[in-house]
Amino acid sequence: MKFDNQLRYATTILSSYWGGTPLHTWLKDFFRQHKQMGSNDRKTVSNMVYAFYRLGHAVRGMPVDQRILLGLFFVHDQPGELLAYFRPEWNAQASRPLEEKIALVHHAGIDFSPAEIFPWKDELSEGIDHHAFCLSFLRQPDLFLRIRPGYEQLALSRTKEVAHEFIPPFTLRLPNGTKVEALFTPDKEVVIQDYSSQRIAGFLRPTASPVIFWDACAASGGKSILAYDTIPGISITVSDIRESILKNLQQRFRQAGITQFYSFVADLTRKDTALSSDTLPYNLVLADVPCTGSGTWSRTPEELFFFNPGKILTYSAAQRAIVGNILPRLAPGAGFVYTTCSVFRKENEAIAGLVREKFGLRQEQAGAIKGYDEKADTMFGARFSTMRDS
Structure with missing residues (x-):
């Protein structure tokens, strides 16, 4: 019942949201109006909504609830309770490489084409790989920090207990959702800035x-x-x-x-x-x-x-x-x-x-x-x- 309710909330959001306002702002307003939703529900429903939009312009004719589940299968690389409830056969394959997941979906009779995620191939700048660019929408980008001069040792020492990658000369890659303010004073020690x-x-x-x-x-x-x-x-x-x-x-x-x-x-x-x-x-x-x-x-x-x-x-x-x-x-x-x-x-x-x-x-x-x-x-x-x- 919990997962059915979460899916209903997600489909309600997707039938009501029409762009214009940034989605994260719109979702905050929606959740304020639905105080009965707990924090786990809000997080799960948000993930479902974003998974729907990550499919871009592919399979736009698919029913909303089915498109949500397809998006979740592609976006997440680990099994989860929600997908296990609705699509146990997909959940068992959740950790497989993305290209293999796409092949599995095709085998199941779903006409999904990555090229349709971003349909404006002919408009792209030179050197951009259209296929790779389309697939990039099926994963959440990382969080990047730029270490400011003089704070290199401090930054590396404070991230010892956090999953990270140092990219010379001054870049830190962290998982999205990392609480930067708990580690640093932004703009003084590091700048939150895409790679x-x-x-x-x-x-x-x-x-x-x-x-x-x-x-x-x-x-x-x-x-x-x-x-x-x-x-x-x-x-x-x-x-x-x-x-x-x-x-x-x-x-x-x-x-x-x-x-x-x-x-x-x-x-x-x-x-x-x-x-x-x-x-x-x-x-x-x-x-x-x-x-x-x-x-x-x-x-x-x-x-x-x-x-x-x-x-x-x-x-x-x-x-x-x-x-x-x-x-x-x-x-x-x-x-x-x-x-x-x-x-x-x-x-x-x-x-x-x-x-x-x-x-x-x-x-x-x-x-x-x-x-x-x-x-x-x-x-x-x-x-x-x-x-x-x-």
Whole structure:
């Protein structure tokens, strides 16, 4: 009876939720309205809902309750009570490799195709393995921390009793759900930052001294802290379209020990937006632009399920406008880094081509930052340089 009730709750949620609000936020509201559900029920039902969405656009015609169970079979690599109750034959095979599970499902007469999880293969950036990318949705990504300078020994000592992997020079991989605050002071000792985002450090190479850095779409400021930690003597300017975001960023900066910086609000999609001239021109600029976020959907699979592909062109147009407003502010010989957390070519290579062909910057490196085979996000990064004065 317990498992039947949990399945009913999950199907009720899936018939009521229509995207828009992040799923984790929506679920909190739902559980507040259903106080009779205990903590174990809430956790199990949440897992069932996420398992449903992890199937993306595959088997969308399957009944909701059956799709939930199929998702659970693929997502979990150990037997469990719930699957044993509904599908004991699948539960007995739960620890088998994913490809073998898919073959078992086919043998049972279910027409499941991994390629349908993410159906926009022709829109992908170069070098992304569509099959591997699709399969990555069937597992929860890991939690990644970046160890800040001076805290390396402390971080490794505090994680001795916790399952972890150290990835040189400064990355810790931990199981998702690890209570970071119980181990560290976030932003002071470590930064919670996806592995692929940490790899942006390789693009942030100074071209002059002192480094006058502008994080043009700063959001929560994680990449500015990364620049601060990896470039000595950097002068930081941050901007974002949202004043509330910049206020949160300032709190993070205080925790990180960054006391000298300049910030301003700007809508970089508009040609008439007012920009500060106090520290112009910049000799290192990062544009981590707003995007579809498609490289992060293994963390938020509901966004994959509800995605409207027409949004690709909407974001691409905004990205073109942002780049067009940023590039005139670069000093001669400056470095320009363009990044997205998207896997779509129109947001990635197409914009890199615009930077080269319309604005005449020299491309030094570009390509997908593949996280789908690392239980991490997948991003795109490109680095350019402006012409030096003769």
